Amino acid sequence: MYPIHVDSEIGRLQTVMLHRPGKEVENLTPDSLSKLLFDDIPYLPAIQKEHDYFANTLRNRGIEVLYLDTLMVESLSDKEKRETFVDQLLSESxxxxxxxxxxxxxxxxxxxxxxxxxxxxxxxxxxxxxxxxxxxxxxxxxxxxxxxxDPMPNLYFTRDPAAAIGNGISLNKMREPARRRESLFMQFILNYHPRFSQYSIPLWINRDYPFPIEGGDELVLSDKVLAIGVSERTSARAVEKIAVNLFKSNSTIEKVVAVEIPKCRAFMHLDTVFTMIDHDQFTIHPEILDKDGNMNIFILEKGEDDEPVSITRRDNLADTLKEVLELPEINLIPCGGGDEIASAREQWNDGSNTLAIAPGVVVTYERNYVSNQIMRENGIEVIEVLSSELVRGRGGPRCMSMPLKRDLISKN
Incomplete structure (x- = not known):
């Protein structure tokens, strides 16, 4: 009954945490959009309908759906906990x-x-x-x-404030002030909710660490390999810190692959340009590669003697994935088929942000029809969900979900 276990991106999803958008979305105004990290104001009844469709799609596949606000209410079970939460919230606000x-x-x-x-x-x-x-x-x-x-309209992107890695959690300091309070919810849930508080759940990094890291940049490629984007929202220092903590603990992670991506809003997190969808298949937005098809990649491993980590450099993503996952071949499926227009349009609409719910089975936005068709042509089962309003927050199905438990990949 241990509540946390994620040793891959593709193991059959058992339990996921979501947040249904609420009044916080209606409290967006044109003057506050930039501060609160939105480009537009979603229509609340429609975004809730779309989110319910997403949640029911997961339930129909036998996945347990938990809601963040419900867990939070159940965590604040007495006056002392409520007062502690409010005091910390106001301090951080x-x-x-x-x-x-x-x-x-x-x-x-x-x-x-x-x-x-x-x-x-x-x-x-x-x-x-x-x-x-x-x-x-x-x-x-x-x-x-x-x-x-201020309202918290980004809260429906539950992926970012915390991330399950193995049997532990990365409890994240978020880069933007508008989102930093979000990981406070997960801190209280871990500490006080009966589903979690009875266990000593390892924290691979805590939200008081001074350098930012966000869950959209954290991809568990296997029980031994974690990929982390060095991005607009995640710093290289945080990547090294989490690697050190994983290596000195009882974690099974042996390699942390740091992938540098362009630091811009369109490529906000690694999972907006790259996701794992099967044992040897991945989606990718081609523009993260340079003109020669290369990028900056660093493999962090446990160091020797007085060095906490050793770092080696790579420049080819496909070769690096084959190396760390011990695969003879891998297939990188380009967002929008690599077409100059379709690729840019569908990446902006989260065409590369897929949520794998089992090996070779992904949930995607229906609007990204070019990417969805190409995945089907490569043998992937694609389950489409509504997205006209959800997409206004600049996040896809992976962004909107925090997996808490997946099957061991060896069981699939």
Whole structure:
């Protein structure tokens, strides 16, 4: 019954954590889009319908679906835990000045646990506070921003705040201030939810580490190999830190493959340009390679003597994958078939961001029909889900899911 086990990207998915978009999405405004990392404002009823379709697609394949907000409510089972959570949330939200934290604390704790969690996620508007508190807060925070606590619209991308690796968790410090509070939820779930708290779950990296890492950059290629993107959102220092922690623990990981990708929003995480879909098949966006088909790749292994890690360099992705996975051949399937227009369009719409639910079985957005057809031609079962509103957040099926348990790949 141990609650965490992920030793591959493709083992049959047993349990996954999702977050259904809520009022936090409606609390986006044109003025806040850049700050909150959105390009557009999704239509809430439609995005919820699409997310429900996604969740039911997983359930129909026998996958247990857990919801982050439900787990969080179940974790805050008494007054002391609720107060601890609110105190830490307000501290990390920079609300510990001029008495504002006490007023916000009283406001949040006036709700039952379910409503309190909902308020935290959707954001606390100035106009929602009691008149007496509102008057005081306006005096000490006289600006035109409508929120005391910003909404958390990126929370439906549950992949990023934490990642299961083997029998442990990477609890991540996220790069953008708008998302840093998100991993606080997973911290409390691990510490206090009865499903997790009874076990000593290893933390491969903790959210107090000063350099960022995000789950979209973490791909468990096998029980021995972890790939991590060095990207816009994940630093090389964090990659080395997690490698050191894995090597000195009882983890089975023997190699960490650091893959440098262009640091831009379109290529936000490694899984937006590269995912594993079968034992020897992968999706890839061709533009992550240079004109000669190469890129910067580094293999980190346990060091000798006083060196915590040894680092060797590679430049060919296909050759590196064959080497670390001990495969005679691999197949890189280009997003959009490599066509200049289709490839760029479908990568922007998360055509490379597939969620494998079993070897050779993936969930994708239906809009990426060129990529989906090419995968089918390569023997992959492609399950399409709705995406017109979900895609506005710039994330696909892998981004929206945090696998907690997969079958051992040897059982498939």
């Amino acid at each position: 920079k609300q510990m000045v001029n008495g504002s934290s006490q007023l916000l604390k009283e406001y949040l704790l006036s709700f039952d646990t379910k409503q309190m969690v909902s308020e935290v996620i959707s954001g606390v508007l100035k106009k929602d506070l009691p008149e007496q508190a509102k008057k005081h807060l306006y005096e000490i925070m006289a600006d035109h921003h409508p929120f005391y606590l």
